[in-house]
Amino acid sequence: xxxxxxxxxxxxxxxxVSGVVPTRTPKEILKNVKIQAAGGKVTLIGTDQEVGIRYExxxxxxxxxxxxxxxxxxIISILRELQDESVDLEVAGxxxxxxxxHSEFRLSAIDPAEFPPVAAFEExxxxxxxxxxxxxxxxxxxxxTDVESTRYALGGVLVELATDKIACVATxxxxxxxxxxxxxxxxxxxxxxxxxxxxxxxxxxIERSIADDExxxxxxxxxxxxxxxxxxxxIYSRLVEGRFPRYRDVIPKDATVTVDMxxxxxxxxxxxxxxxxxxxxxxxxxxxxDGMLTMKSQAADIGAxxxxxxxxxxxxxxxxxxxxxxxxxxxxxxxPEKTIQVRLIDGDSAAVLRAExxxxxxxxxxxxxx
Amino acid sequence: xxxxxxxxxxxxxxxxxxxxxLVGKPLIVGGTPAGRxxxxxxxxxxxxxxxxxxxxxxxxxRLCPDAIVIRPRMDHYAAIxxxxxxxxxxxxxxxxxxxxxxxxxxxxxTEGLFGPAxxxxxxxxxxxxxxxxxxxxxxxxxxxxLAKVASDLKKPDxxxxxxxxxxxxxLDPLPVGRLWGVGRVTGSLFDDMGIRTIADLRRRTPDFLxxxxxxxxxxxxxxxxxxxxxxxxxxxxxxSISHETTFAADISDREALRAWLLELTEQVGRxxxxxxxxxxxxxxxxxxxxxxxxxRATTLAEPTDATQLLWKAAADLLEKGLPRxxxxxxxxxVGVSHFDHATKVQRTLFDEPEEQRNRQLDAATDxxxxxxxxxxxNRGSGLLHQARHRPAxxxxxxxxxxxxx
Numbered sequence: 001x002x003x004x005x006x007x008x009x010x011x012x013x014x015x016x017v018s019g020v021v022p023t024r025t026p027k028e029i030l031k032n033v034k035i036q037a038a039g040g041k042v043t044l045i046g047t048d049q050e051v052g053i054r055y056e057x058x059x060x061x062x063x064x065x066x067x068x069x070x071x072x073x074x075i076i077s078i079l080r081e082l083q084d085e086s087v088d089l090e091v092a093g094x095x096x097x098x099x100x101x102h103s104e105f106r107l108s109a110i111d112p113a114e115f116p117p118v119a120a121f122e123e124x125x126x127x128x129x130x131x132x133x134x135x136x137x138x139x140x141x142x143x144x145t146d147v148e149s150t151r152y153a154l155g156g157v158l159v160e161l162a163t164d165k166i167a168c169v170a171t172x173x174x175x176x177x178x179x180x181x182x183x184x185x186x187x188x189x190x191x192x193x194x195x196x197x198x199x200x201x202x203x204x205x206i207e208r209s210i211a212d213d214e215x216x217x218x219x220x221x222x223x224x225x226x227x228x229x230x231x232x233x234x235i236y237s238r239l240v241e242g243r244f245p246r247y248r249d250v251i252p253k254d255a256t257v258t259v260d261m262x263x264x265x266x267x268x269x270x271x272x273x274x275x276x277x278x279x280x281x282x283x284x285x286x287x288x289x290d291g292m293l294t295m296k297s298q299a300a301d302i303g304a305x306x307x308x309x310x311x312x313x314x315x316x317x318x319x320x321x322x323x324x325x326x327x328x329x330x331x332x333x334x335x336p337e338k339t340i341q342v343r344l345i346d347g348d349s350a351a352v353l354r355a356e357x358x359x360x361x362x363x364x365x366x367x368x369x370x
Numbered sequence: 371x372x373x374x375x376x377x378x379x380x381x382x383x384x385x386x387x388x389x390x391x392l393v394g395k396p397l398i399v400g401g402t403p404a405g406r407x408x409x410x411x412x413x414x415x416x417x418x419x420x421x422x423x424x425x426x427x428x429x430x431x432r433l434c435p436d437a438i439v440i441r442p443r444m445d446h447y448a449a450i451x452x453x454x455x456x457x458x459x460x461x462x463x464x465x466x467x468x469x470x471x472x473x474x475x476x477x478x479x480t481e482g483l484f485g486p487a488x489x490x491x492x493x494x495x496x497x498x499x500x501x502x503x504x505x506x507x508x509x510x511x512x513x514x515x516l517a518k519v520a521s522d523l524k525k526p527d528x529x530x531x532x533x534x535x536x537x538x539x540x541l542d543p544l545p546v547g548r549l550w551g552v553g554r555v556t557g558s559l560f561d562d563m564g565i566r567t568i569a570d571l572r573r574r575t576p577d578f579l580x581x582x583x584x585x586x587x588x589x590x591x592x593x594x595x596x597x598x599x600x601x602x603x604x605x606x607x608x609x610s611i612s613h614e615t616t617f618a619a620d621i622s623d624r625e626a627l628r629a630w631l632l633e634l635t636e637q638v639g640r641x642x643x644x645x646x647x648x649x650x651x652x653x654x655x656x657x658x659x660x661x662x663x664x665x666r667a668t669t670l671a672e673p674t675d676a677t678q679l680l681w682k683a684a685a686d687l688l689e690k691g692l693p694r695x696x697x698x699x700x701x702x703x704v705g706v707s708h709f710d711h712a713t714k715v716q717r718t719l720f721d722e723p724e725e726q727r728n729r730q731l732d733a734a735t736d737x738x739x740x741x742x743x744x745x746x747x748n749r750g751s752g753l754l755h756q757a758r759h760r761p762a763x764x765x766x767x768x769x770x771x772x773x774x775x
Contacts, residue, residue: 174719
């Protein structure tokens with residue numbers, strides 16, 4: 001194998017693929033990235049056997065095709081430290097040579113035959129979503145996942161697939177984020193799995209792979225895995241096993257009171273209210289009354305705080321206790337000038353926060369009765 | 371000075387007190403042989419036949435066929451235990467109950483008020499007898515370990531005082547088996563080394579003991595020198611609640627270990643609920659046959675007192691903490707700490723019904739066990755392996771190979 005590469009593109013490609021390469025694994029071979037050069041195309045492949053990625057690197061002249069494995073962290077360091085715009089890779093015997101300018105590196109070549117395969121995207125039927133919509137859906141849900149959950153499959157984002165829309169849902173059973181967005185289908189989609197739960201790690205990778213807002217991302221869901229094509233990447237992921245809870249049942253339909261709030265000032269006030277809390281008294285009281293939201297917190301041995309924010313609210317006073325981190329998580333992924341709706345039933349019931357028409361966030365309060 | 375107050379054959383003595391016709395007859399309080407029950411308490415008459423607590427009732431009846439078996443009345447014993455606790459509380463706020471029938475008292479700060487510790491011990495014995503009608507043995511010593519050894523030394527109706535200036539004289543003649551953590555297996559190891567009394571042990575260097583028993587060796591060395599600096603911790607101040615057990619024979623079967631762990635976790639859950647505590651951290655403690663001791667801990671998303679959730683965490687720790695093919699275990703323990711003092715609890719979206727079921731199950735289990743004793747009700751896996759909260763006495767080493775727990 002002999003390749004002449006544009007160094008910054010190659011470095012970026014390795015950086016992307018390294019997102020799946022495990023740093024600690026009993027299978028040493030997985031710490032490598034596979035380089036495959038055939039038919040004028042060069043593909044980098046990395047996998048931890050749960051999630052895998054194939055990344056097609058642009059701007060490479062293939063002198064001689066072939067394949068090899070390179071140690072991920074070492075090659076990334078080399079590509080980062082080199083100064084020249086171009087770099088040459090050559091496999092000769094049991095060595096991989098990396099040459100650029102006045103520098104030369106020889107790395108031991110490892111037999112690529114043992115490297116587990118990562119499926120390519122050869123689907124005829126799939127869902128297509130614009131990069132912009134999918135990125136928003138991932139960013140607005142992924143923070144609510146719970147990889148620790150043993151009872152439910154909460155370690156990923158549930159992606160409900162219909163023919164013209166998808167819903168992304170994530171929850172840690174204390175709060176839940178739901179983002180709905182439009183999509184289209186290509187080919188004759190016989191939905192094999194209409195509700196895959198895609199692991200957080202794969203979702204992060206998919207989000208990072210979206211380079212162009214307008215370009216479509218293609219997604220094909222199967223019983224036990226999903227394949228996603230996005231930009232230069234094809235991402236394979238096994239699905240989170242287990243049952244996702246019946247989330248629609250826990251989203252309250254009605255509300256006693258509705259308050260409009262602007263994201264920026266609300267986020268700023270919540271961040272203040274978060275300061276004087278500790279592990280034991282995480283709750284902050286949110287009191288809505290007479291045109292004012294008052295957030296009070298108190299923590300033994302630390303102190304107390306009162307933070308107020310004028311709001312347009314004149315109905316019956318209502319107080320509810322939240323873990324402020326849950327509110328902050330939601331506000332953080334929204335633009336500061338946006339207006340959201342806070343919908344409450346009472347101090348002991350789930351609260352709903354809504355942004356636009358398609359983003360719904362449910363938070364359970366802290367309450368006195370057990 | 372520390373007092374260790376230990377009721378003599380507590381459950382059995384309560385039954386004798388309430389039914390004087392039983393006095394002088396061999397009496398066992400415990401489960402029936404048909405229900406694979408165990409002896410919870412044995413009076414002194416039946417002990418002469420070799421019957422002791424934690425022994426299967428069927429075996430006890432083979433040793434003493436005339437023994438009268440009475441079902442435990444735990445709620446009754448608990449009420450009497452509370453009466454005794456009231457007496458103890460008169461002499462110091464530092465009372466650490468170990469179970470229904472034993473407690474440590476630190477009377478160091480109250481000697482000025484109530485007189486010297488031996489005098490307090492005498493008064494406590496007198497008051498328990500006159501107000502409750504039961505006999506206690508009391509050990510008086512500079513620390514917990516010595517006080518416990520002392521109370522046990524001349525049972526029943528004993529009062530043993532350890533002079534702080536004469537600790538070696540007190541310990542030296544005692545057999546090494548009196549030391550905490552010396553079961554029969556360690557005992558036979560000691561035998562091989564020619565160590566029979568605490569004096570023999572005290573002559574060995576800490577290095578020697580560490581070589582043979584690991585960290586546990588340090589512990590043995592300190593005890594042999596009468597050193598023990600653990601405080602008396604009243605339950606309400608406790609920062610953690612834990613239970614551990616030393617097995618009769620080393621156990622390597624995972625299912626058996628899980629069953630024991632469940633039993634221990636249930637004990638811990640019960641005490642958490644009794645004290646209205648919810649903990650956030652779960653810890654297990656494992657001592658291997660070679661005395662190497664490890665602890666593993668995990669933090670829960672929410673503080674809890676539910677046996678089911680504690681058990682999940684503990685079982686997970688056990689699964690991860692035990693390498694495949696590791697040596698057998700001689701000790702297993704589980705503890706819960708990082709109590710939550712917040713008055714409000716994070717509500718959850720989905721698991722209310724299950725949580726509620728857990729809570730109802732725990733409450734029902736607590737009531738039944740309080741009424742009929744710990745052996746009255748078991749979860750499936752616990753019953754399977756006859757895991758009991760009372761550690762069985764250590765037996766001679768298991769037969770080599772092919773011996774299943």
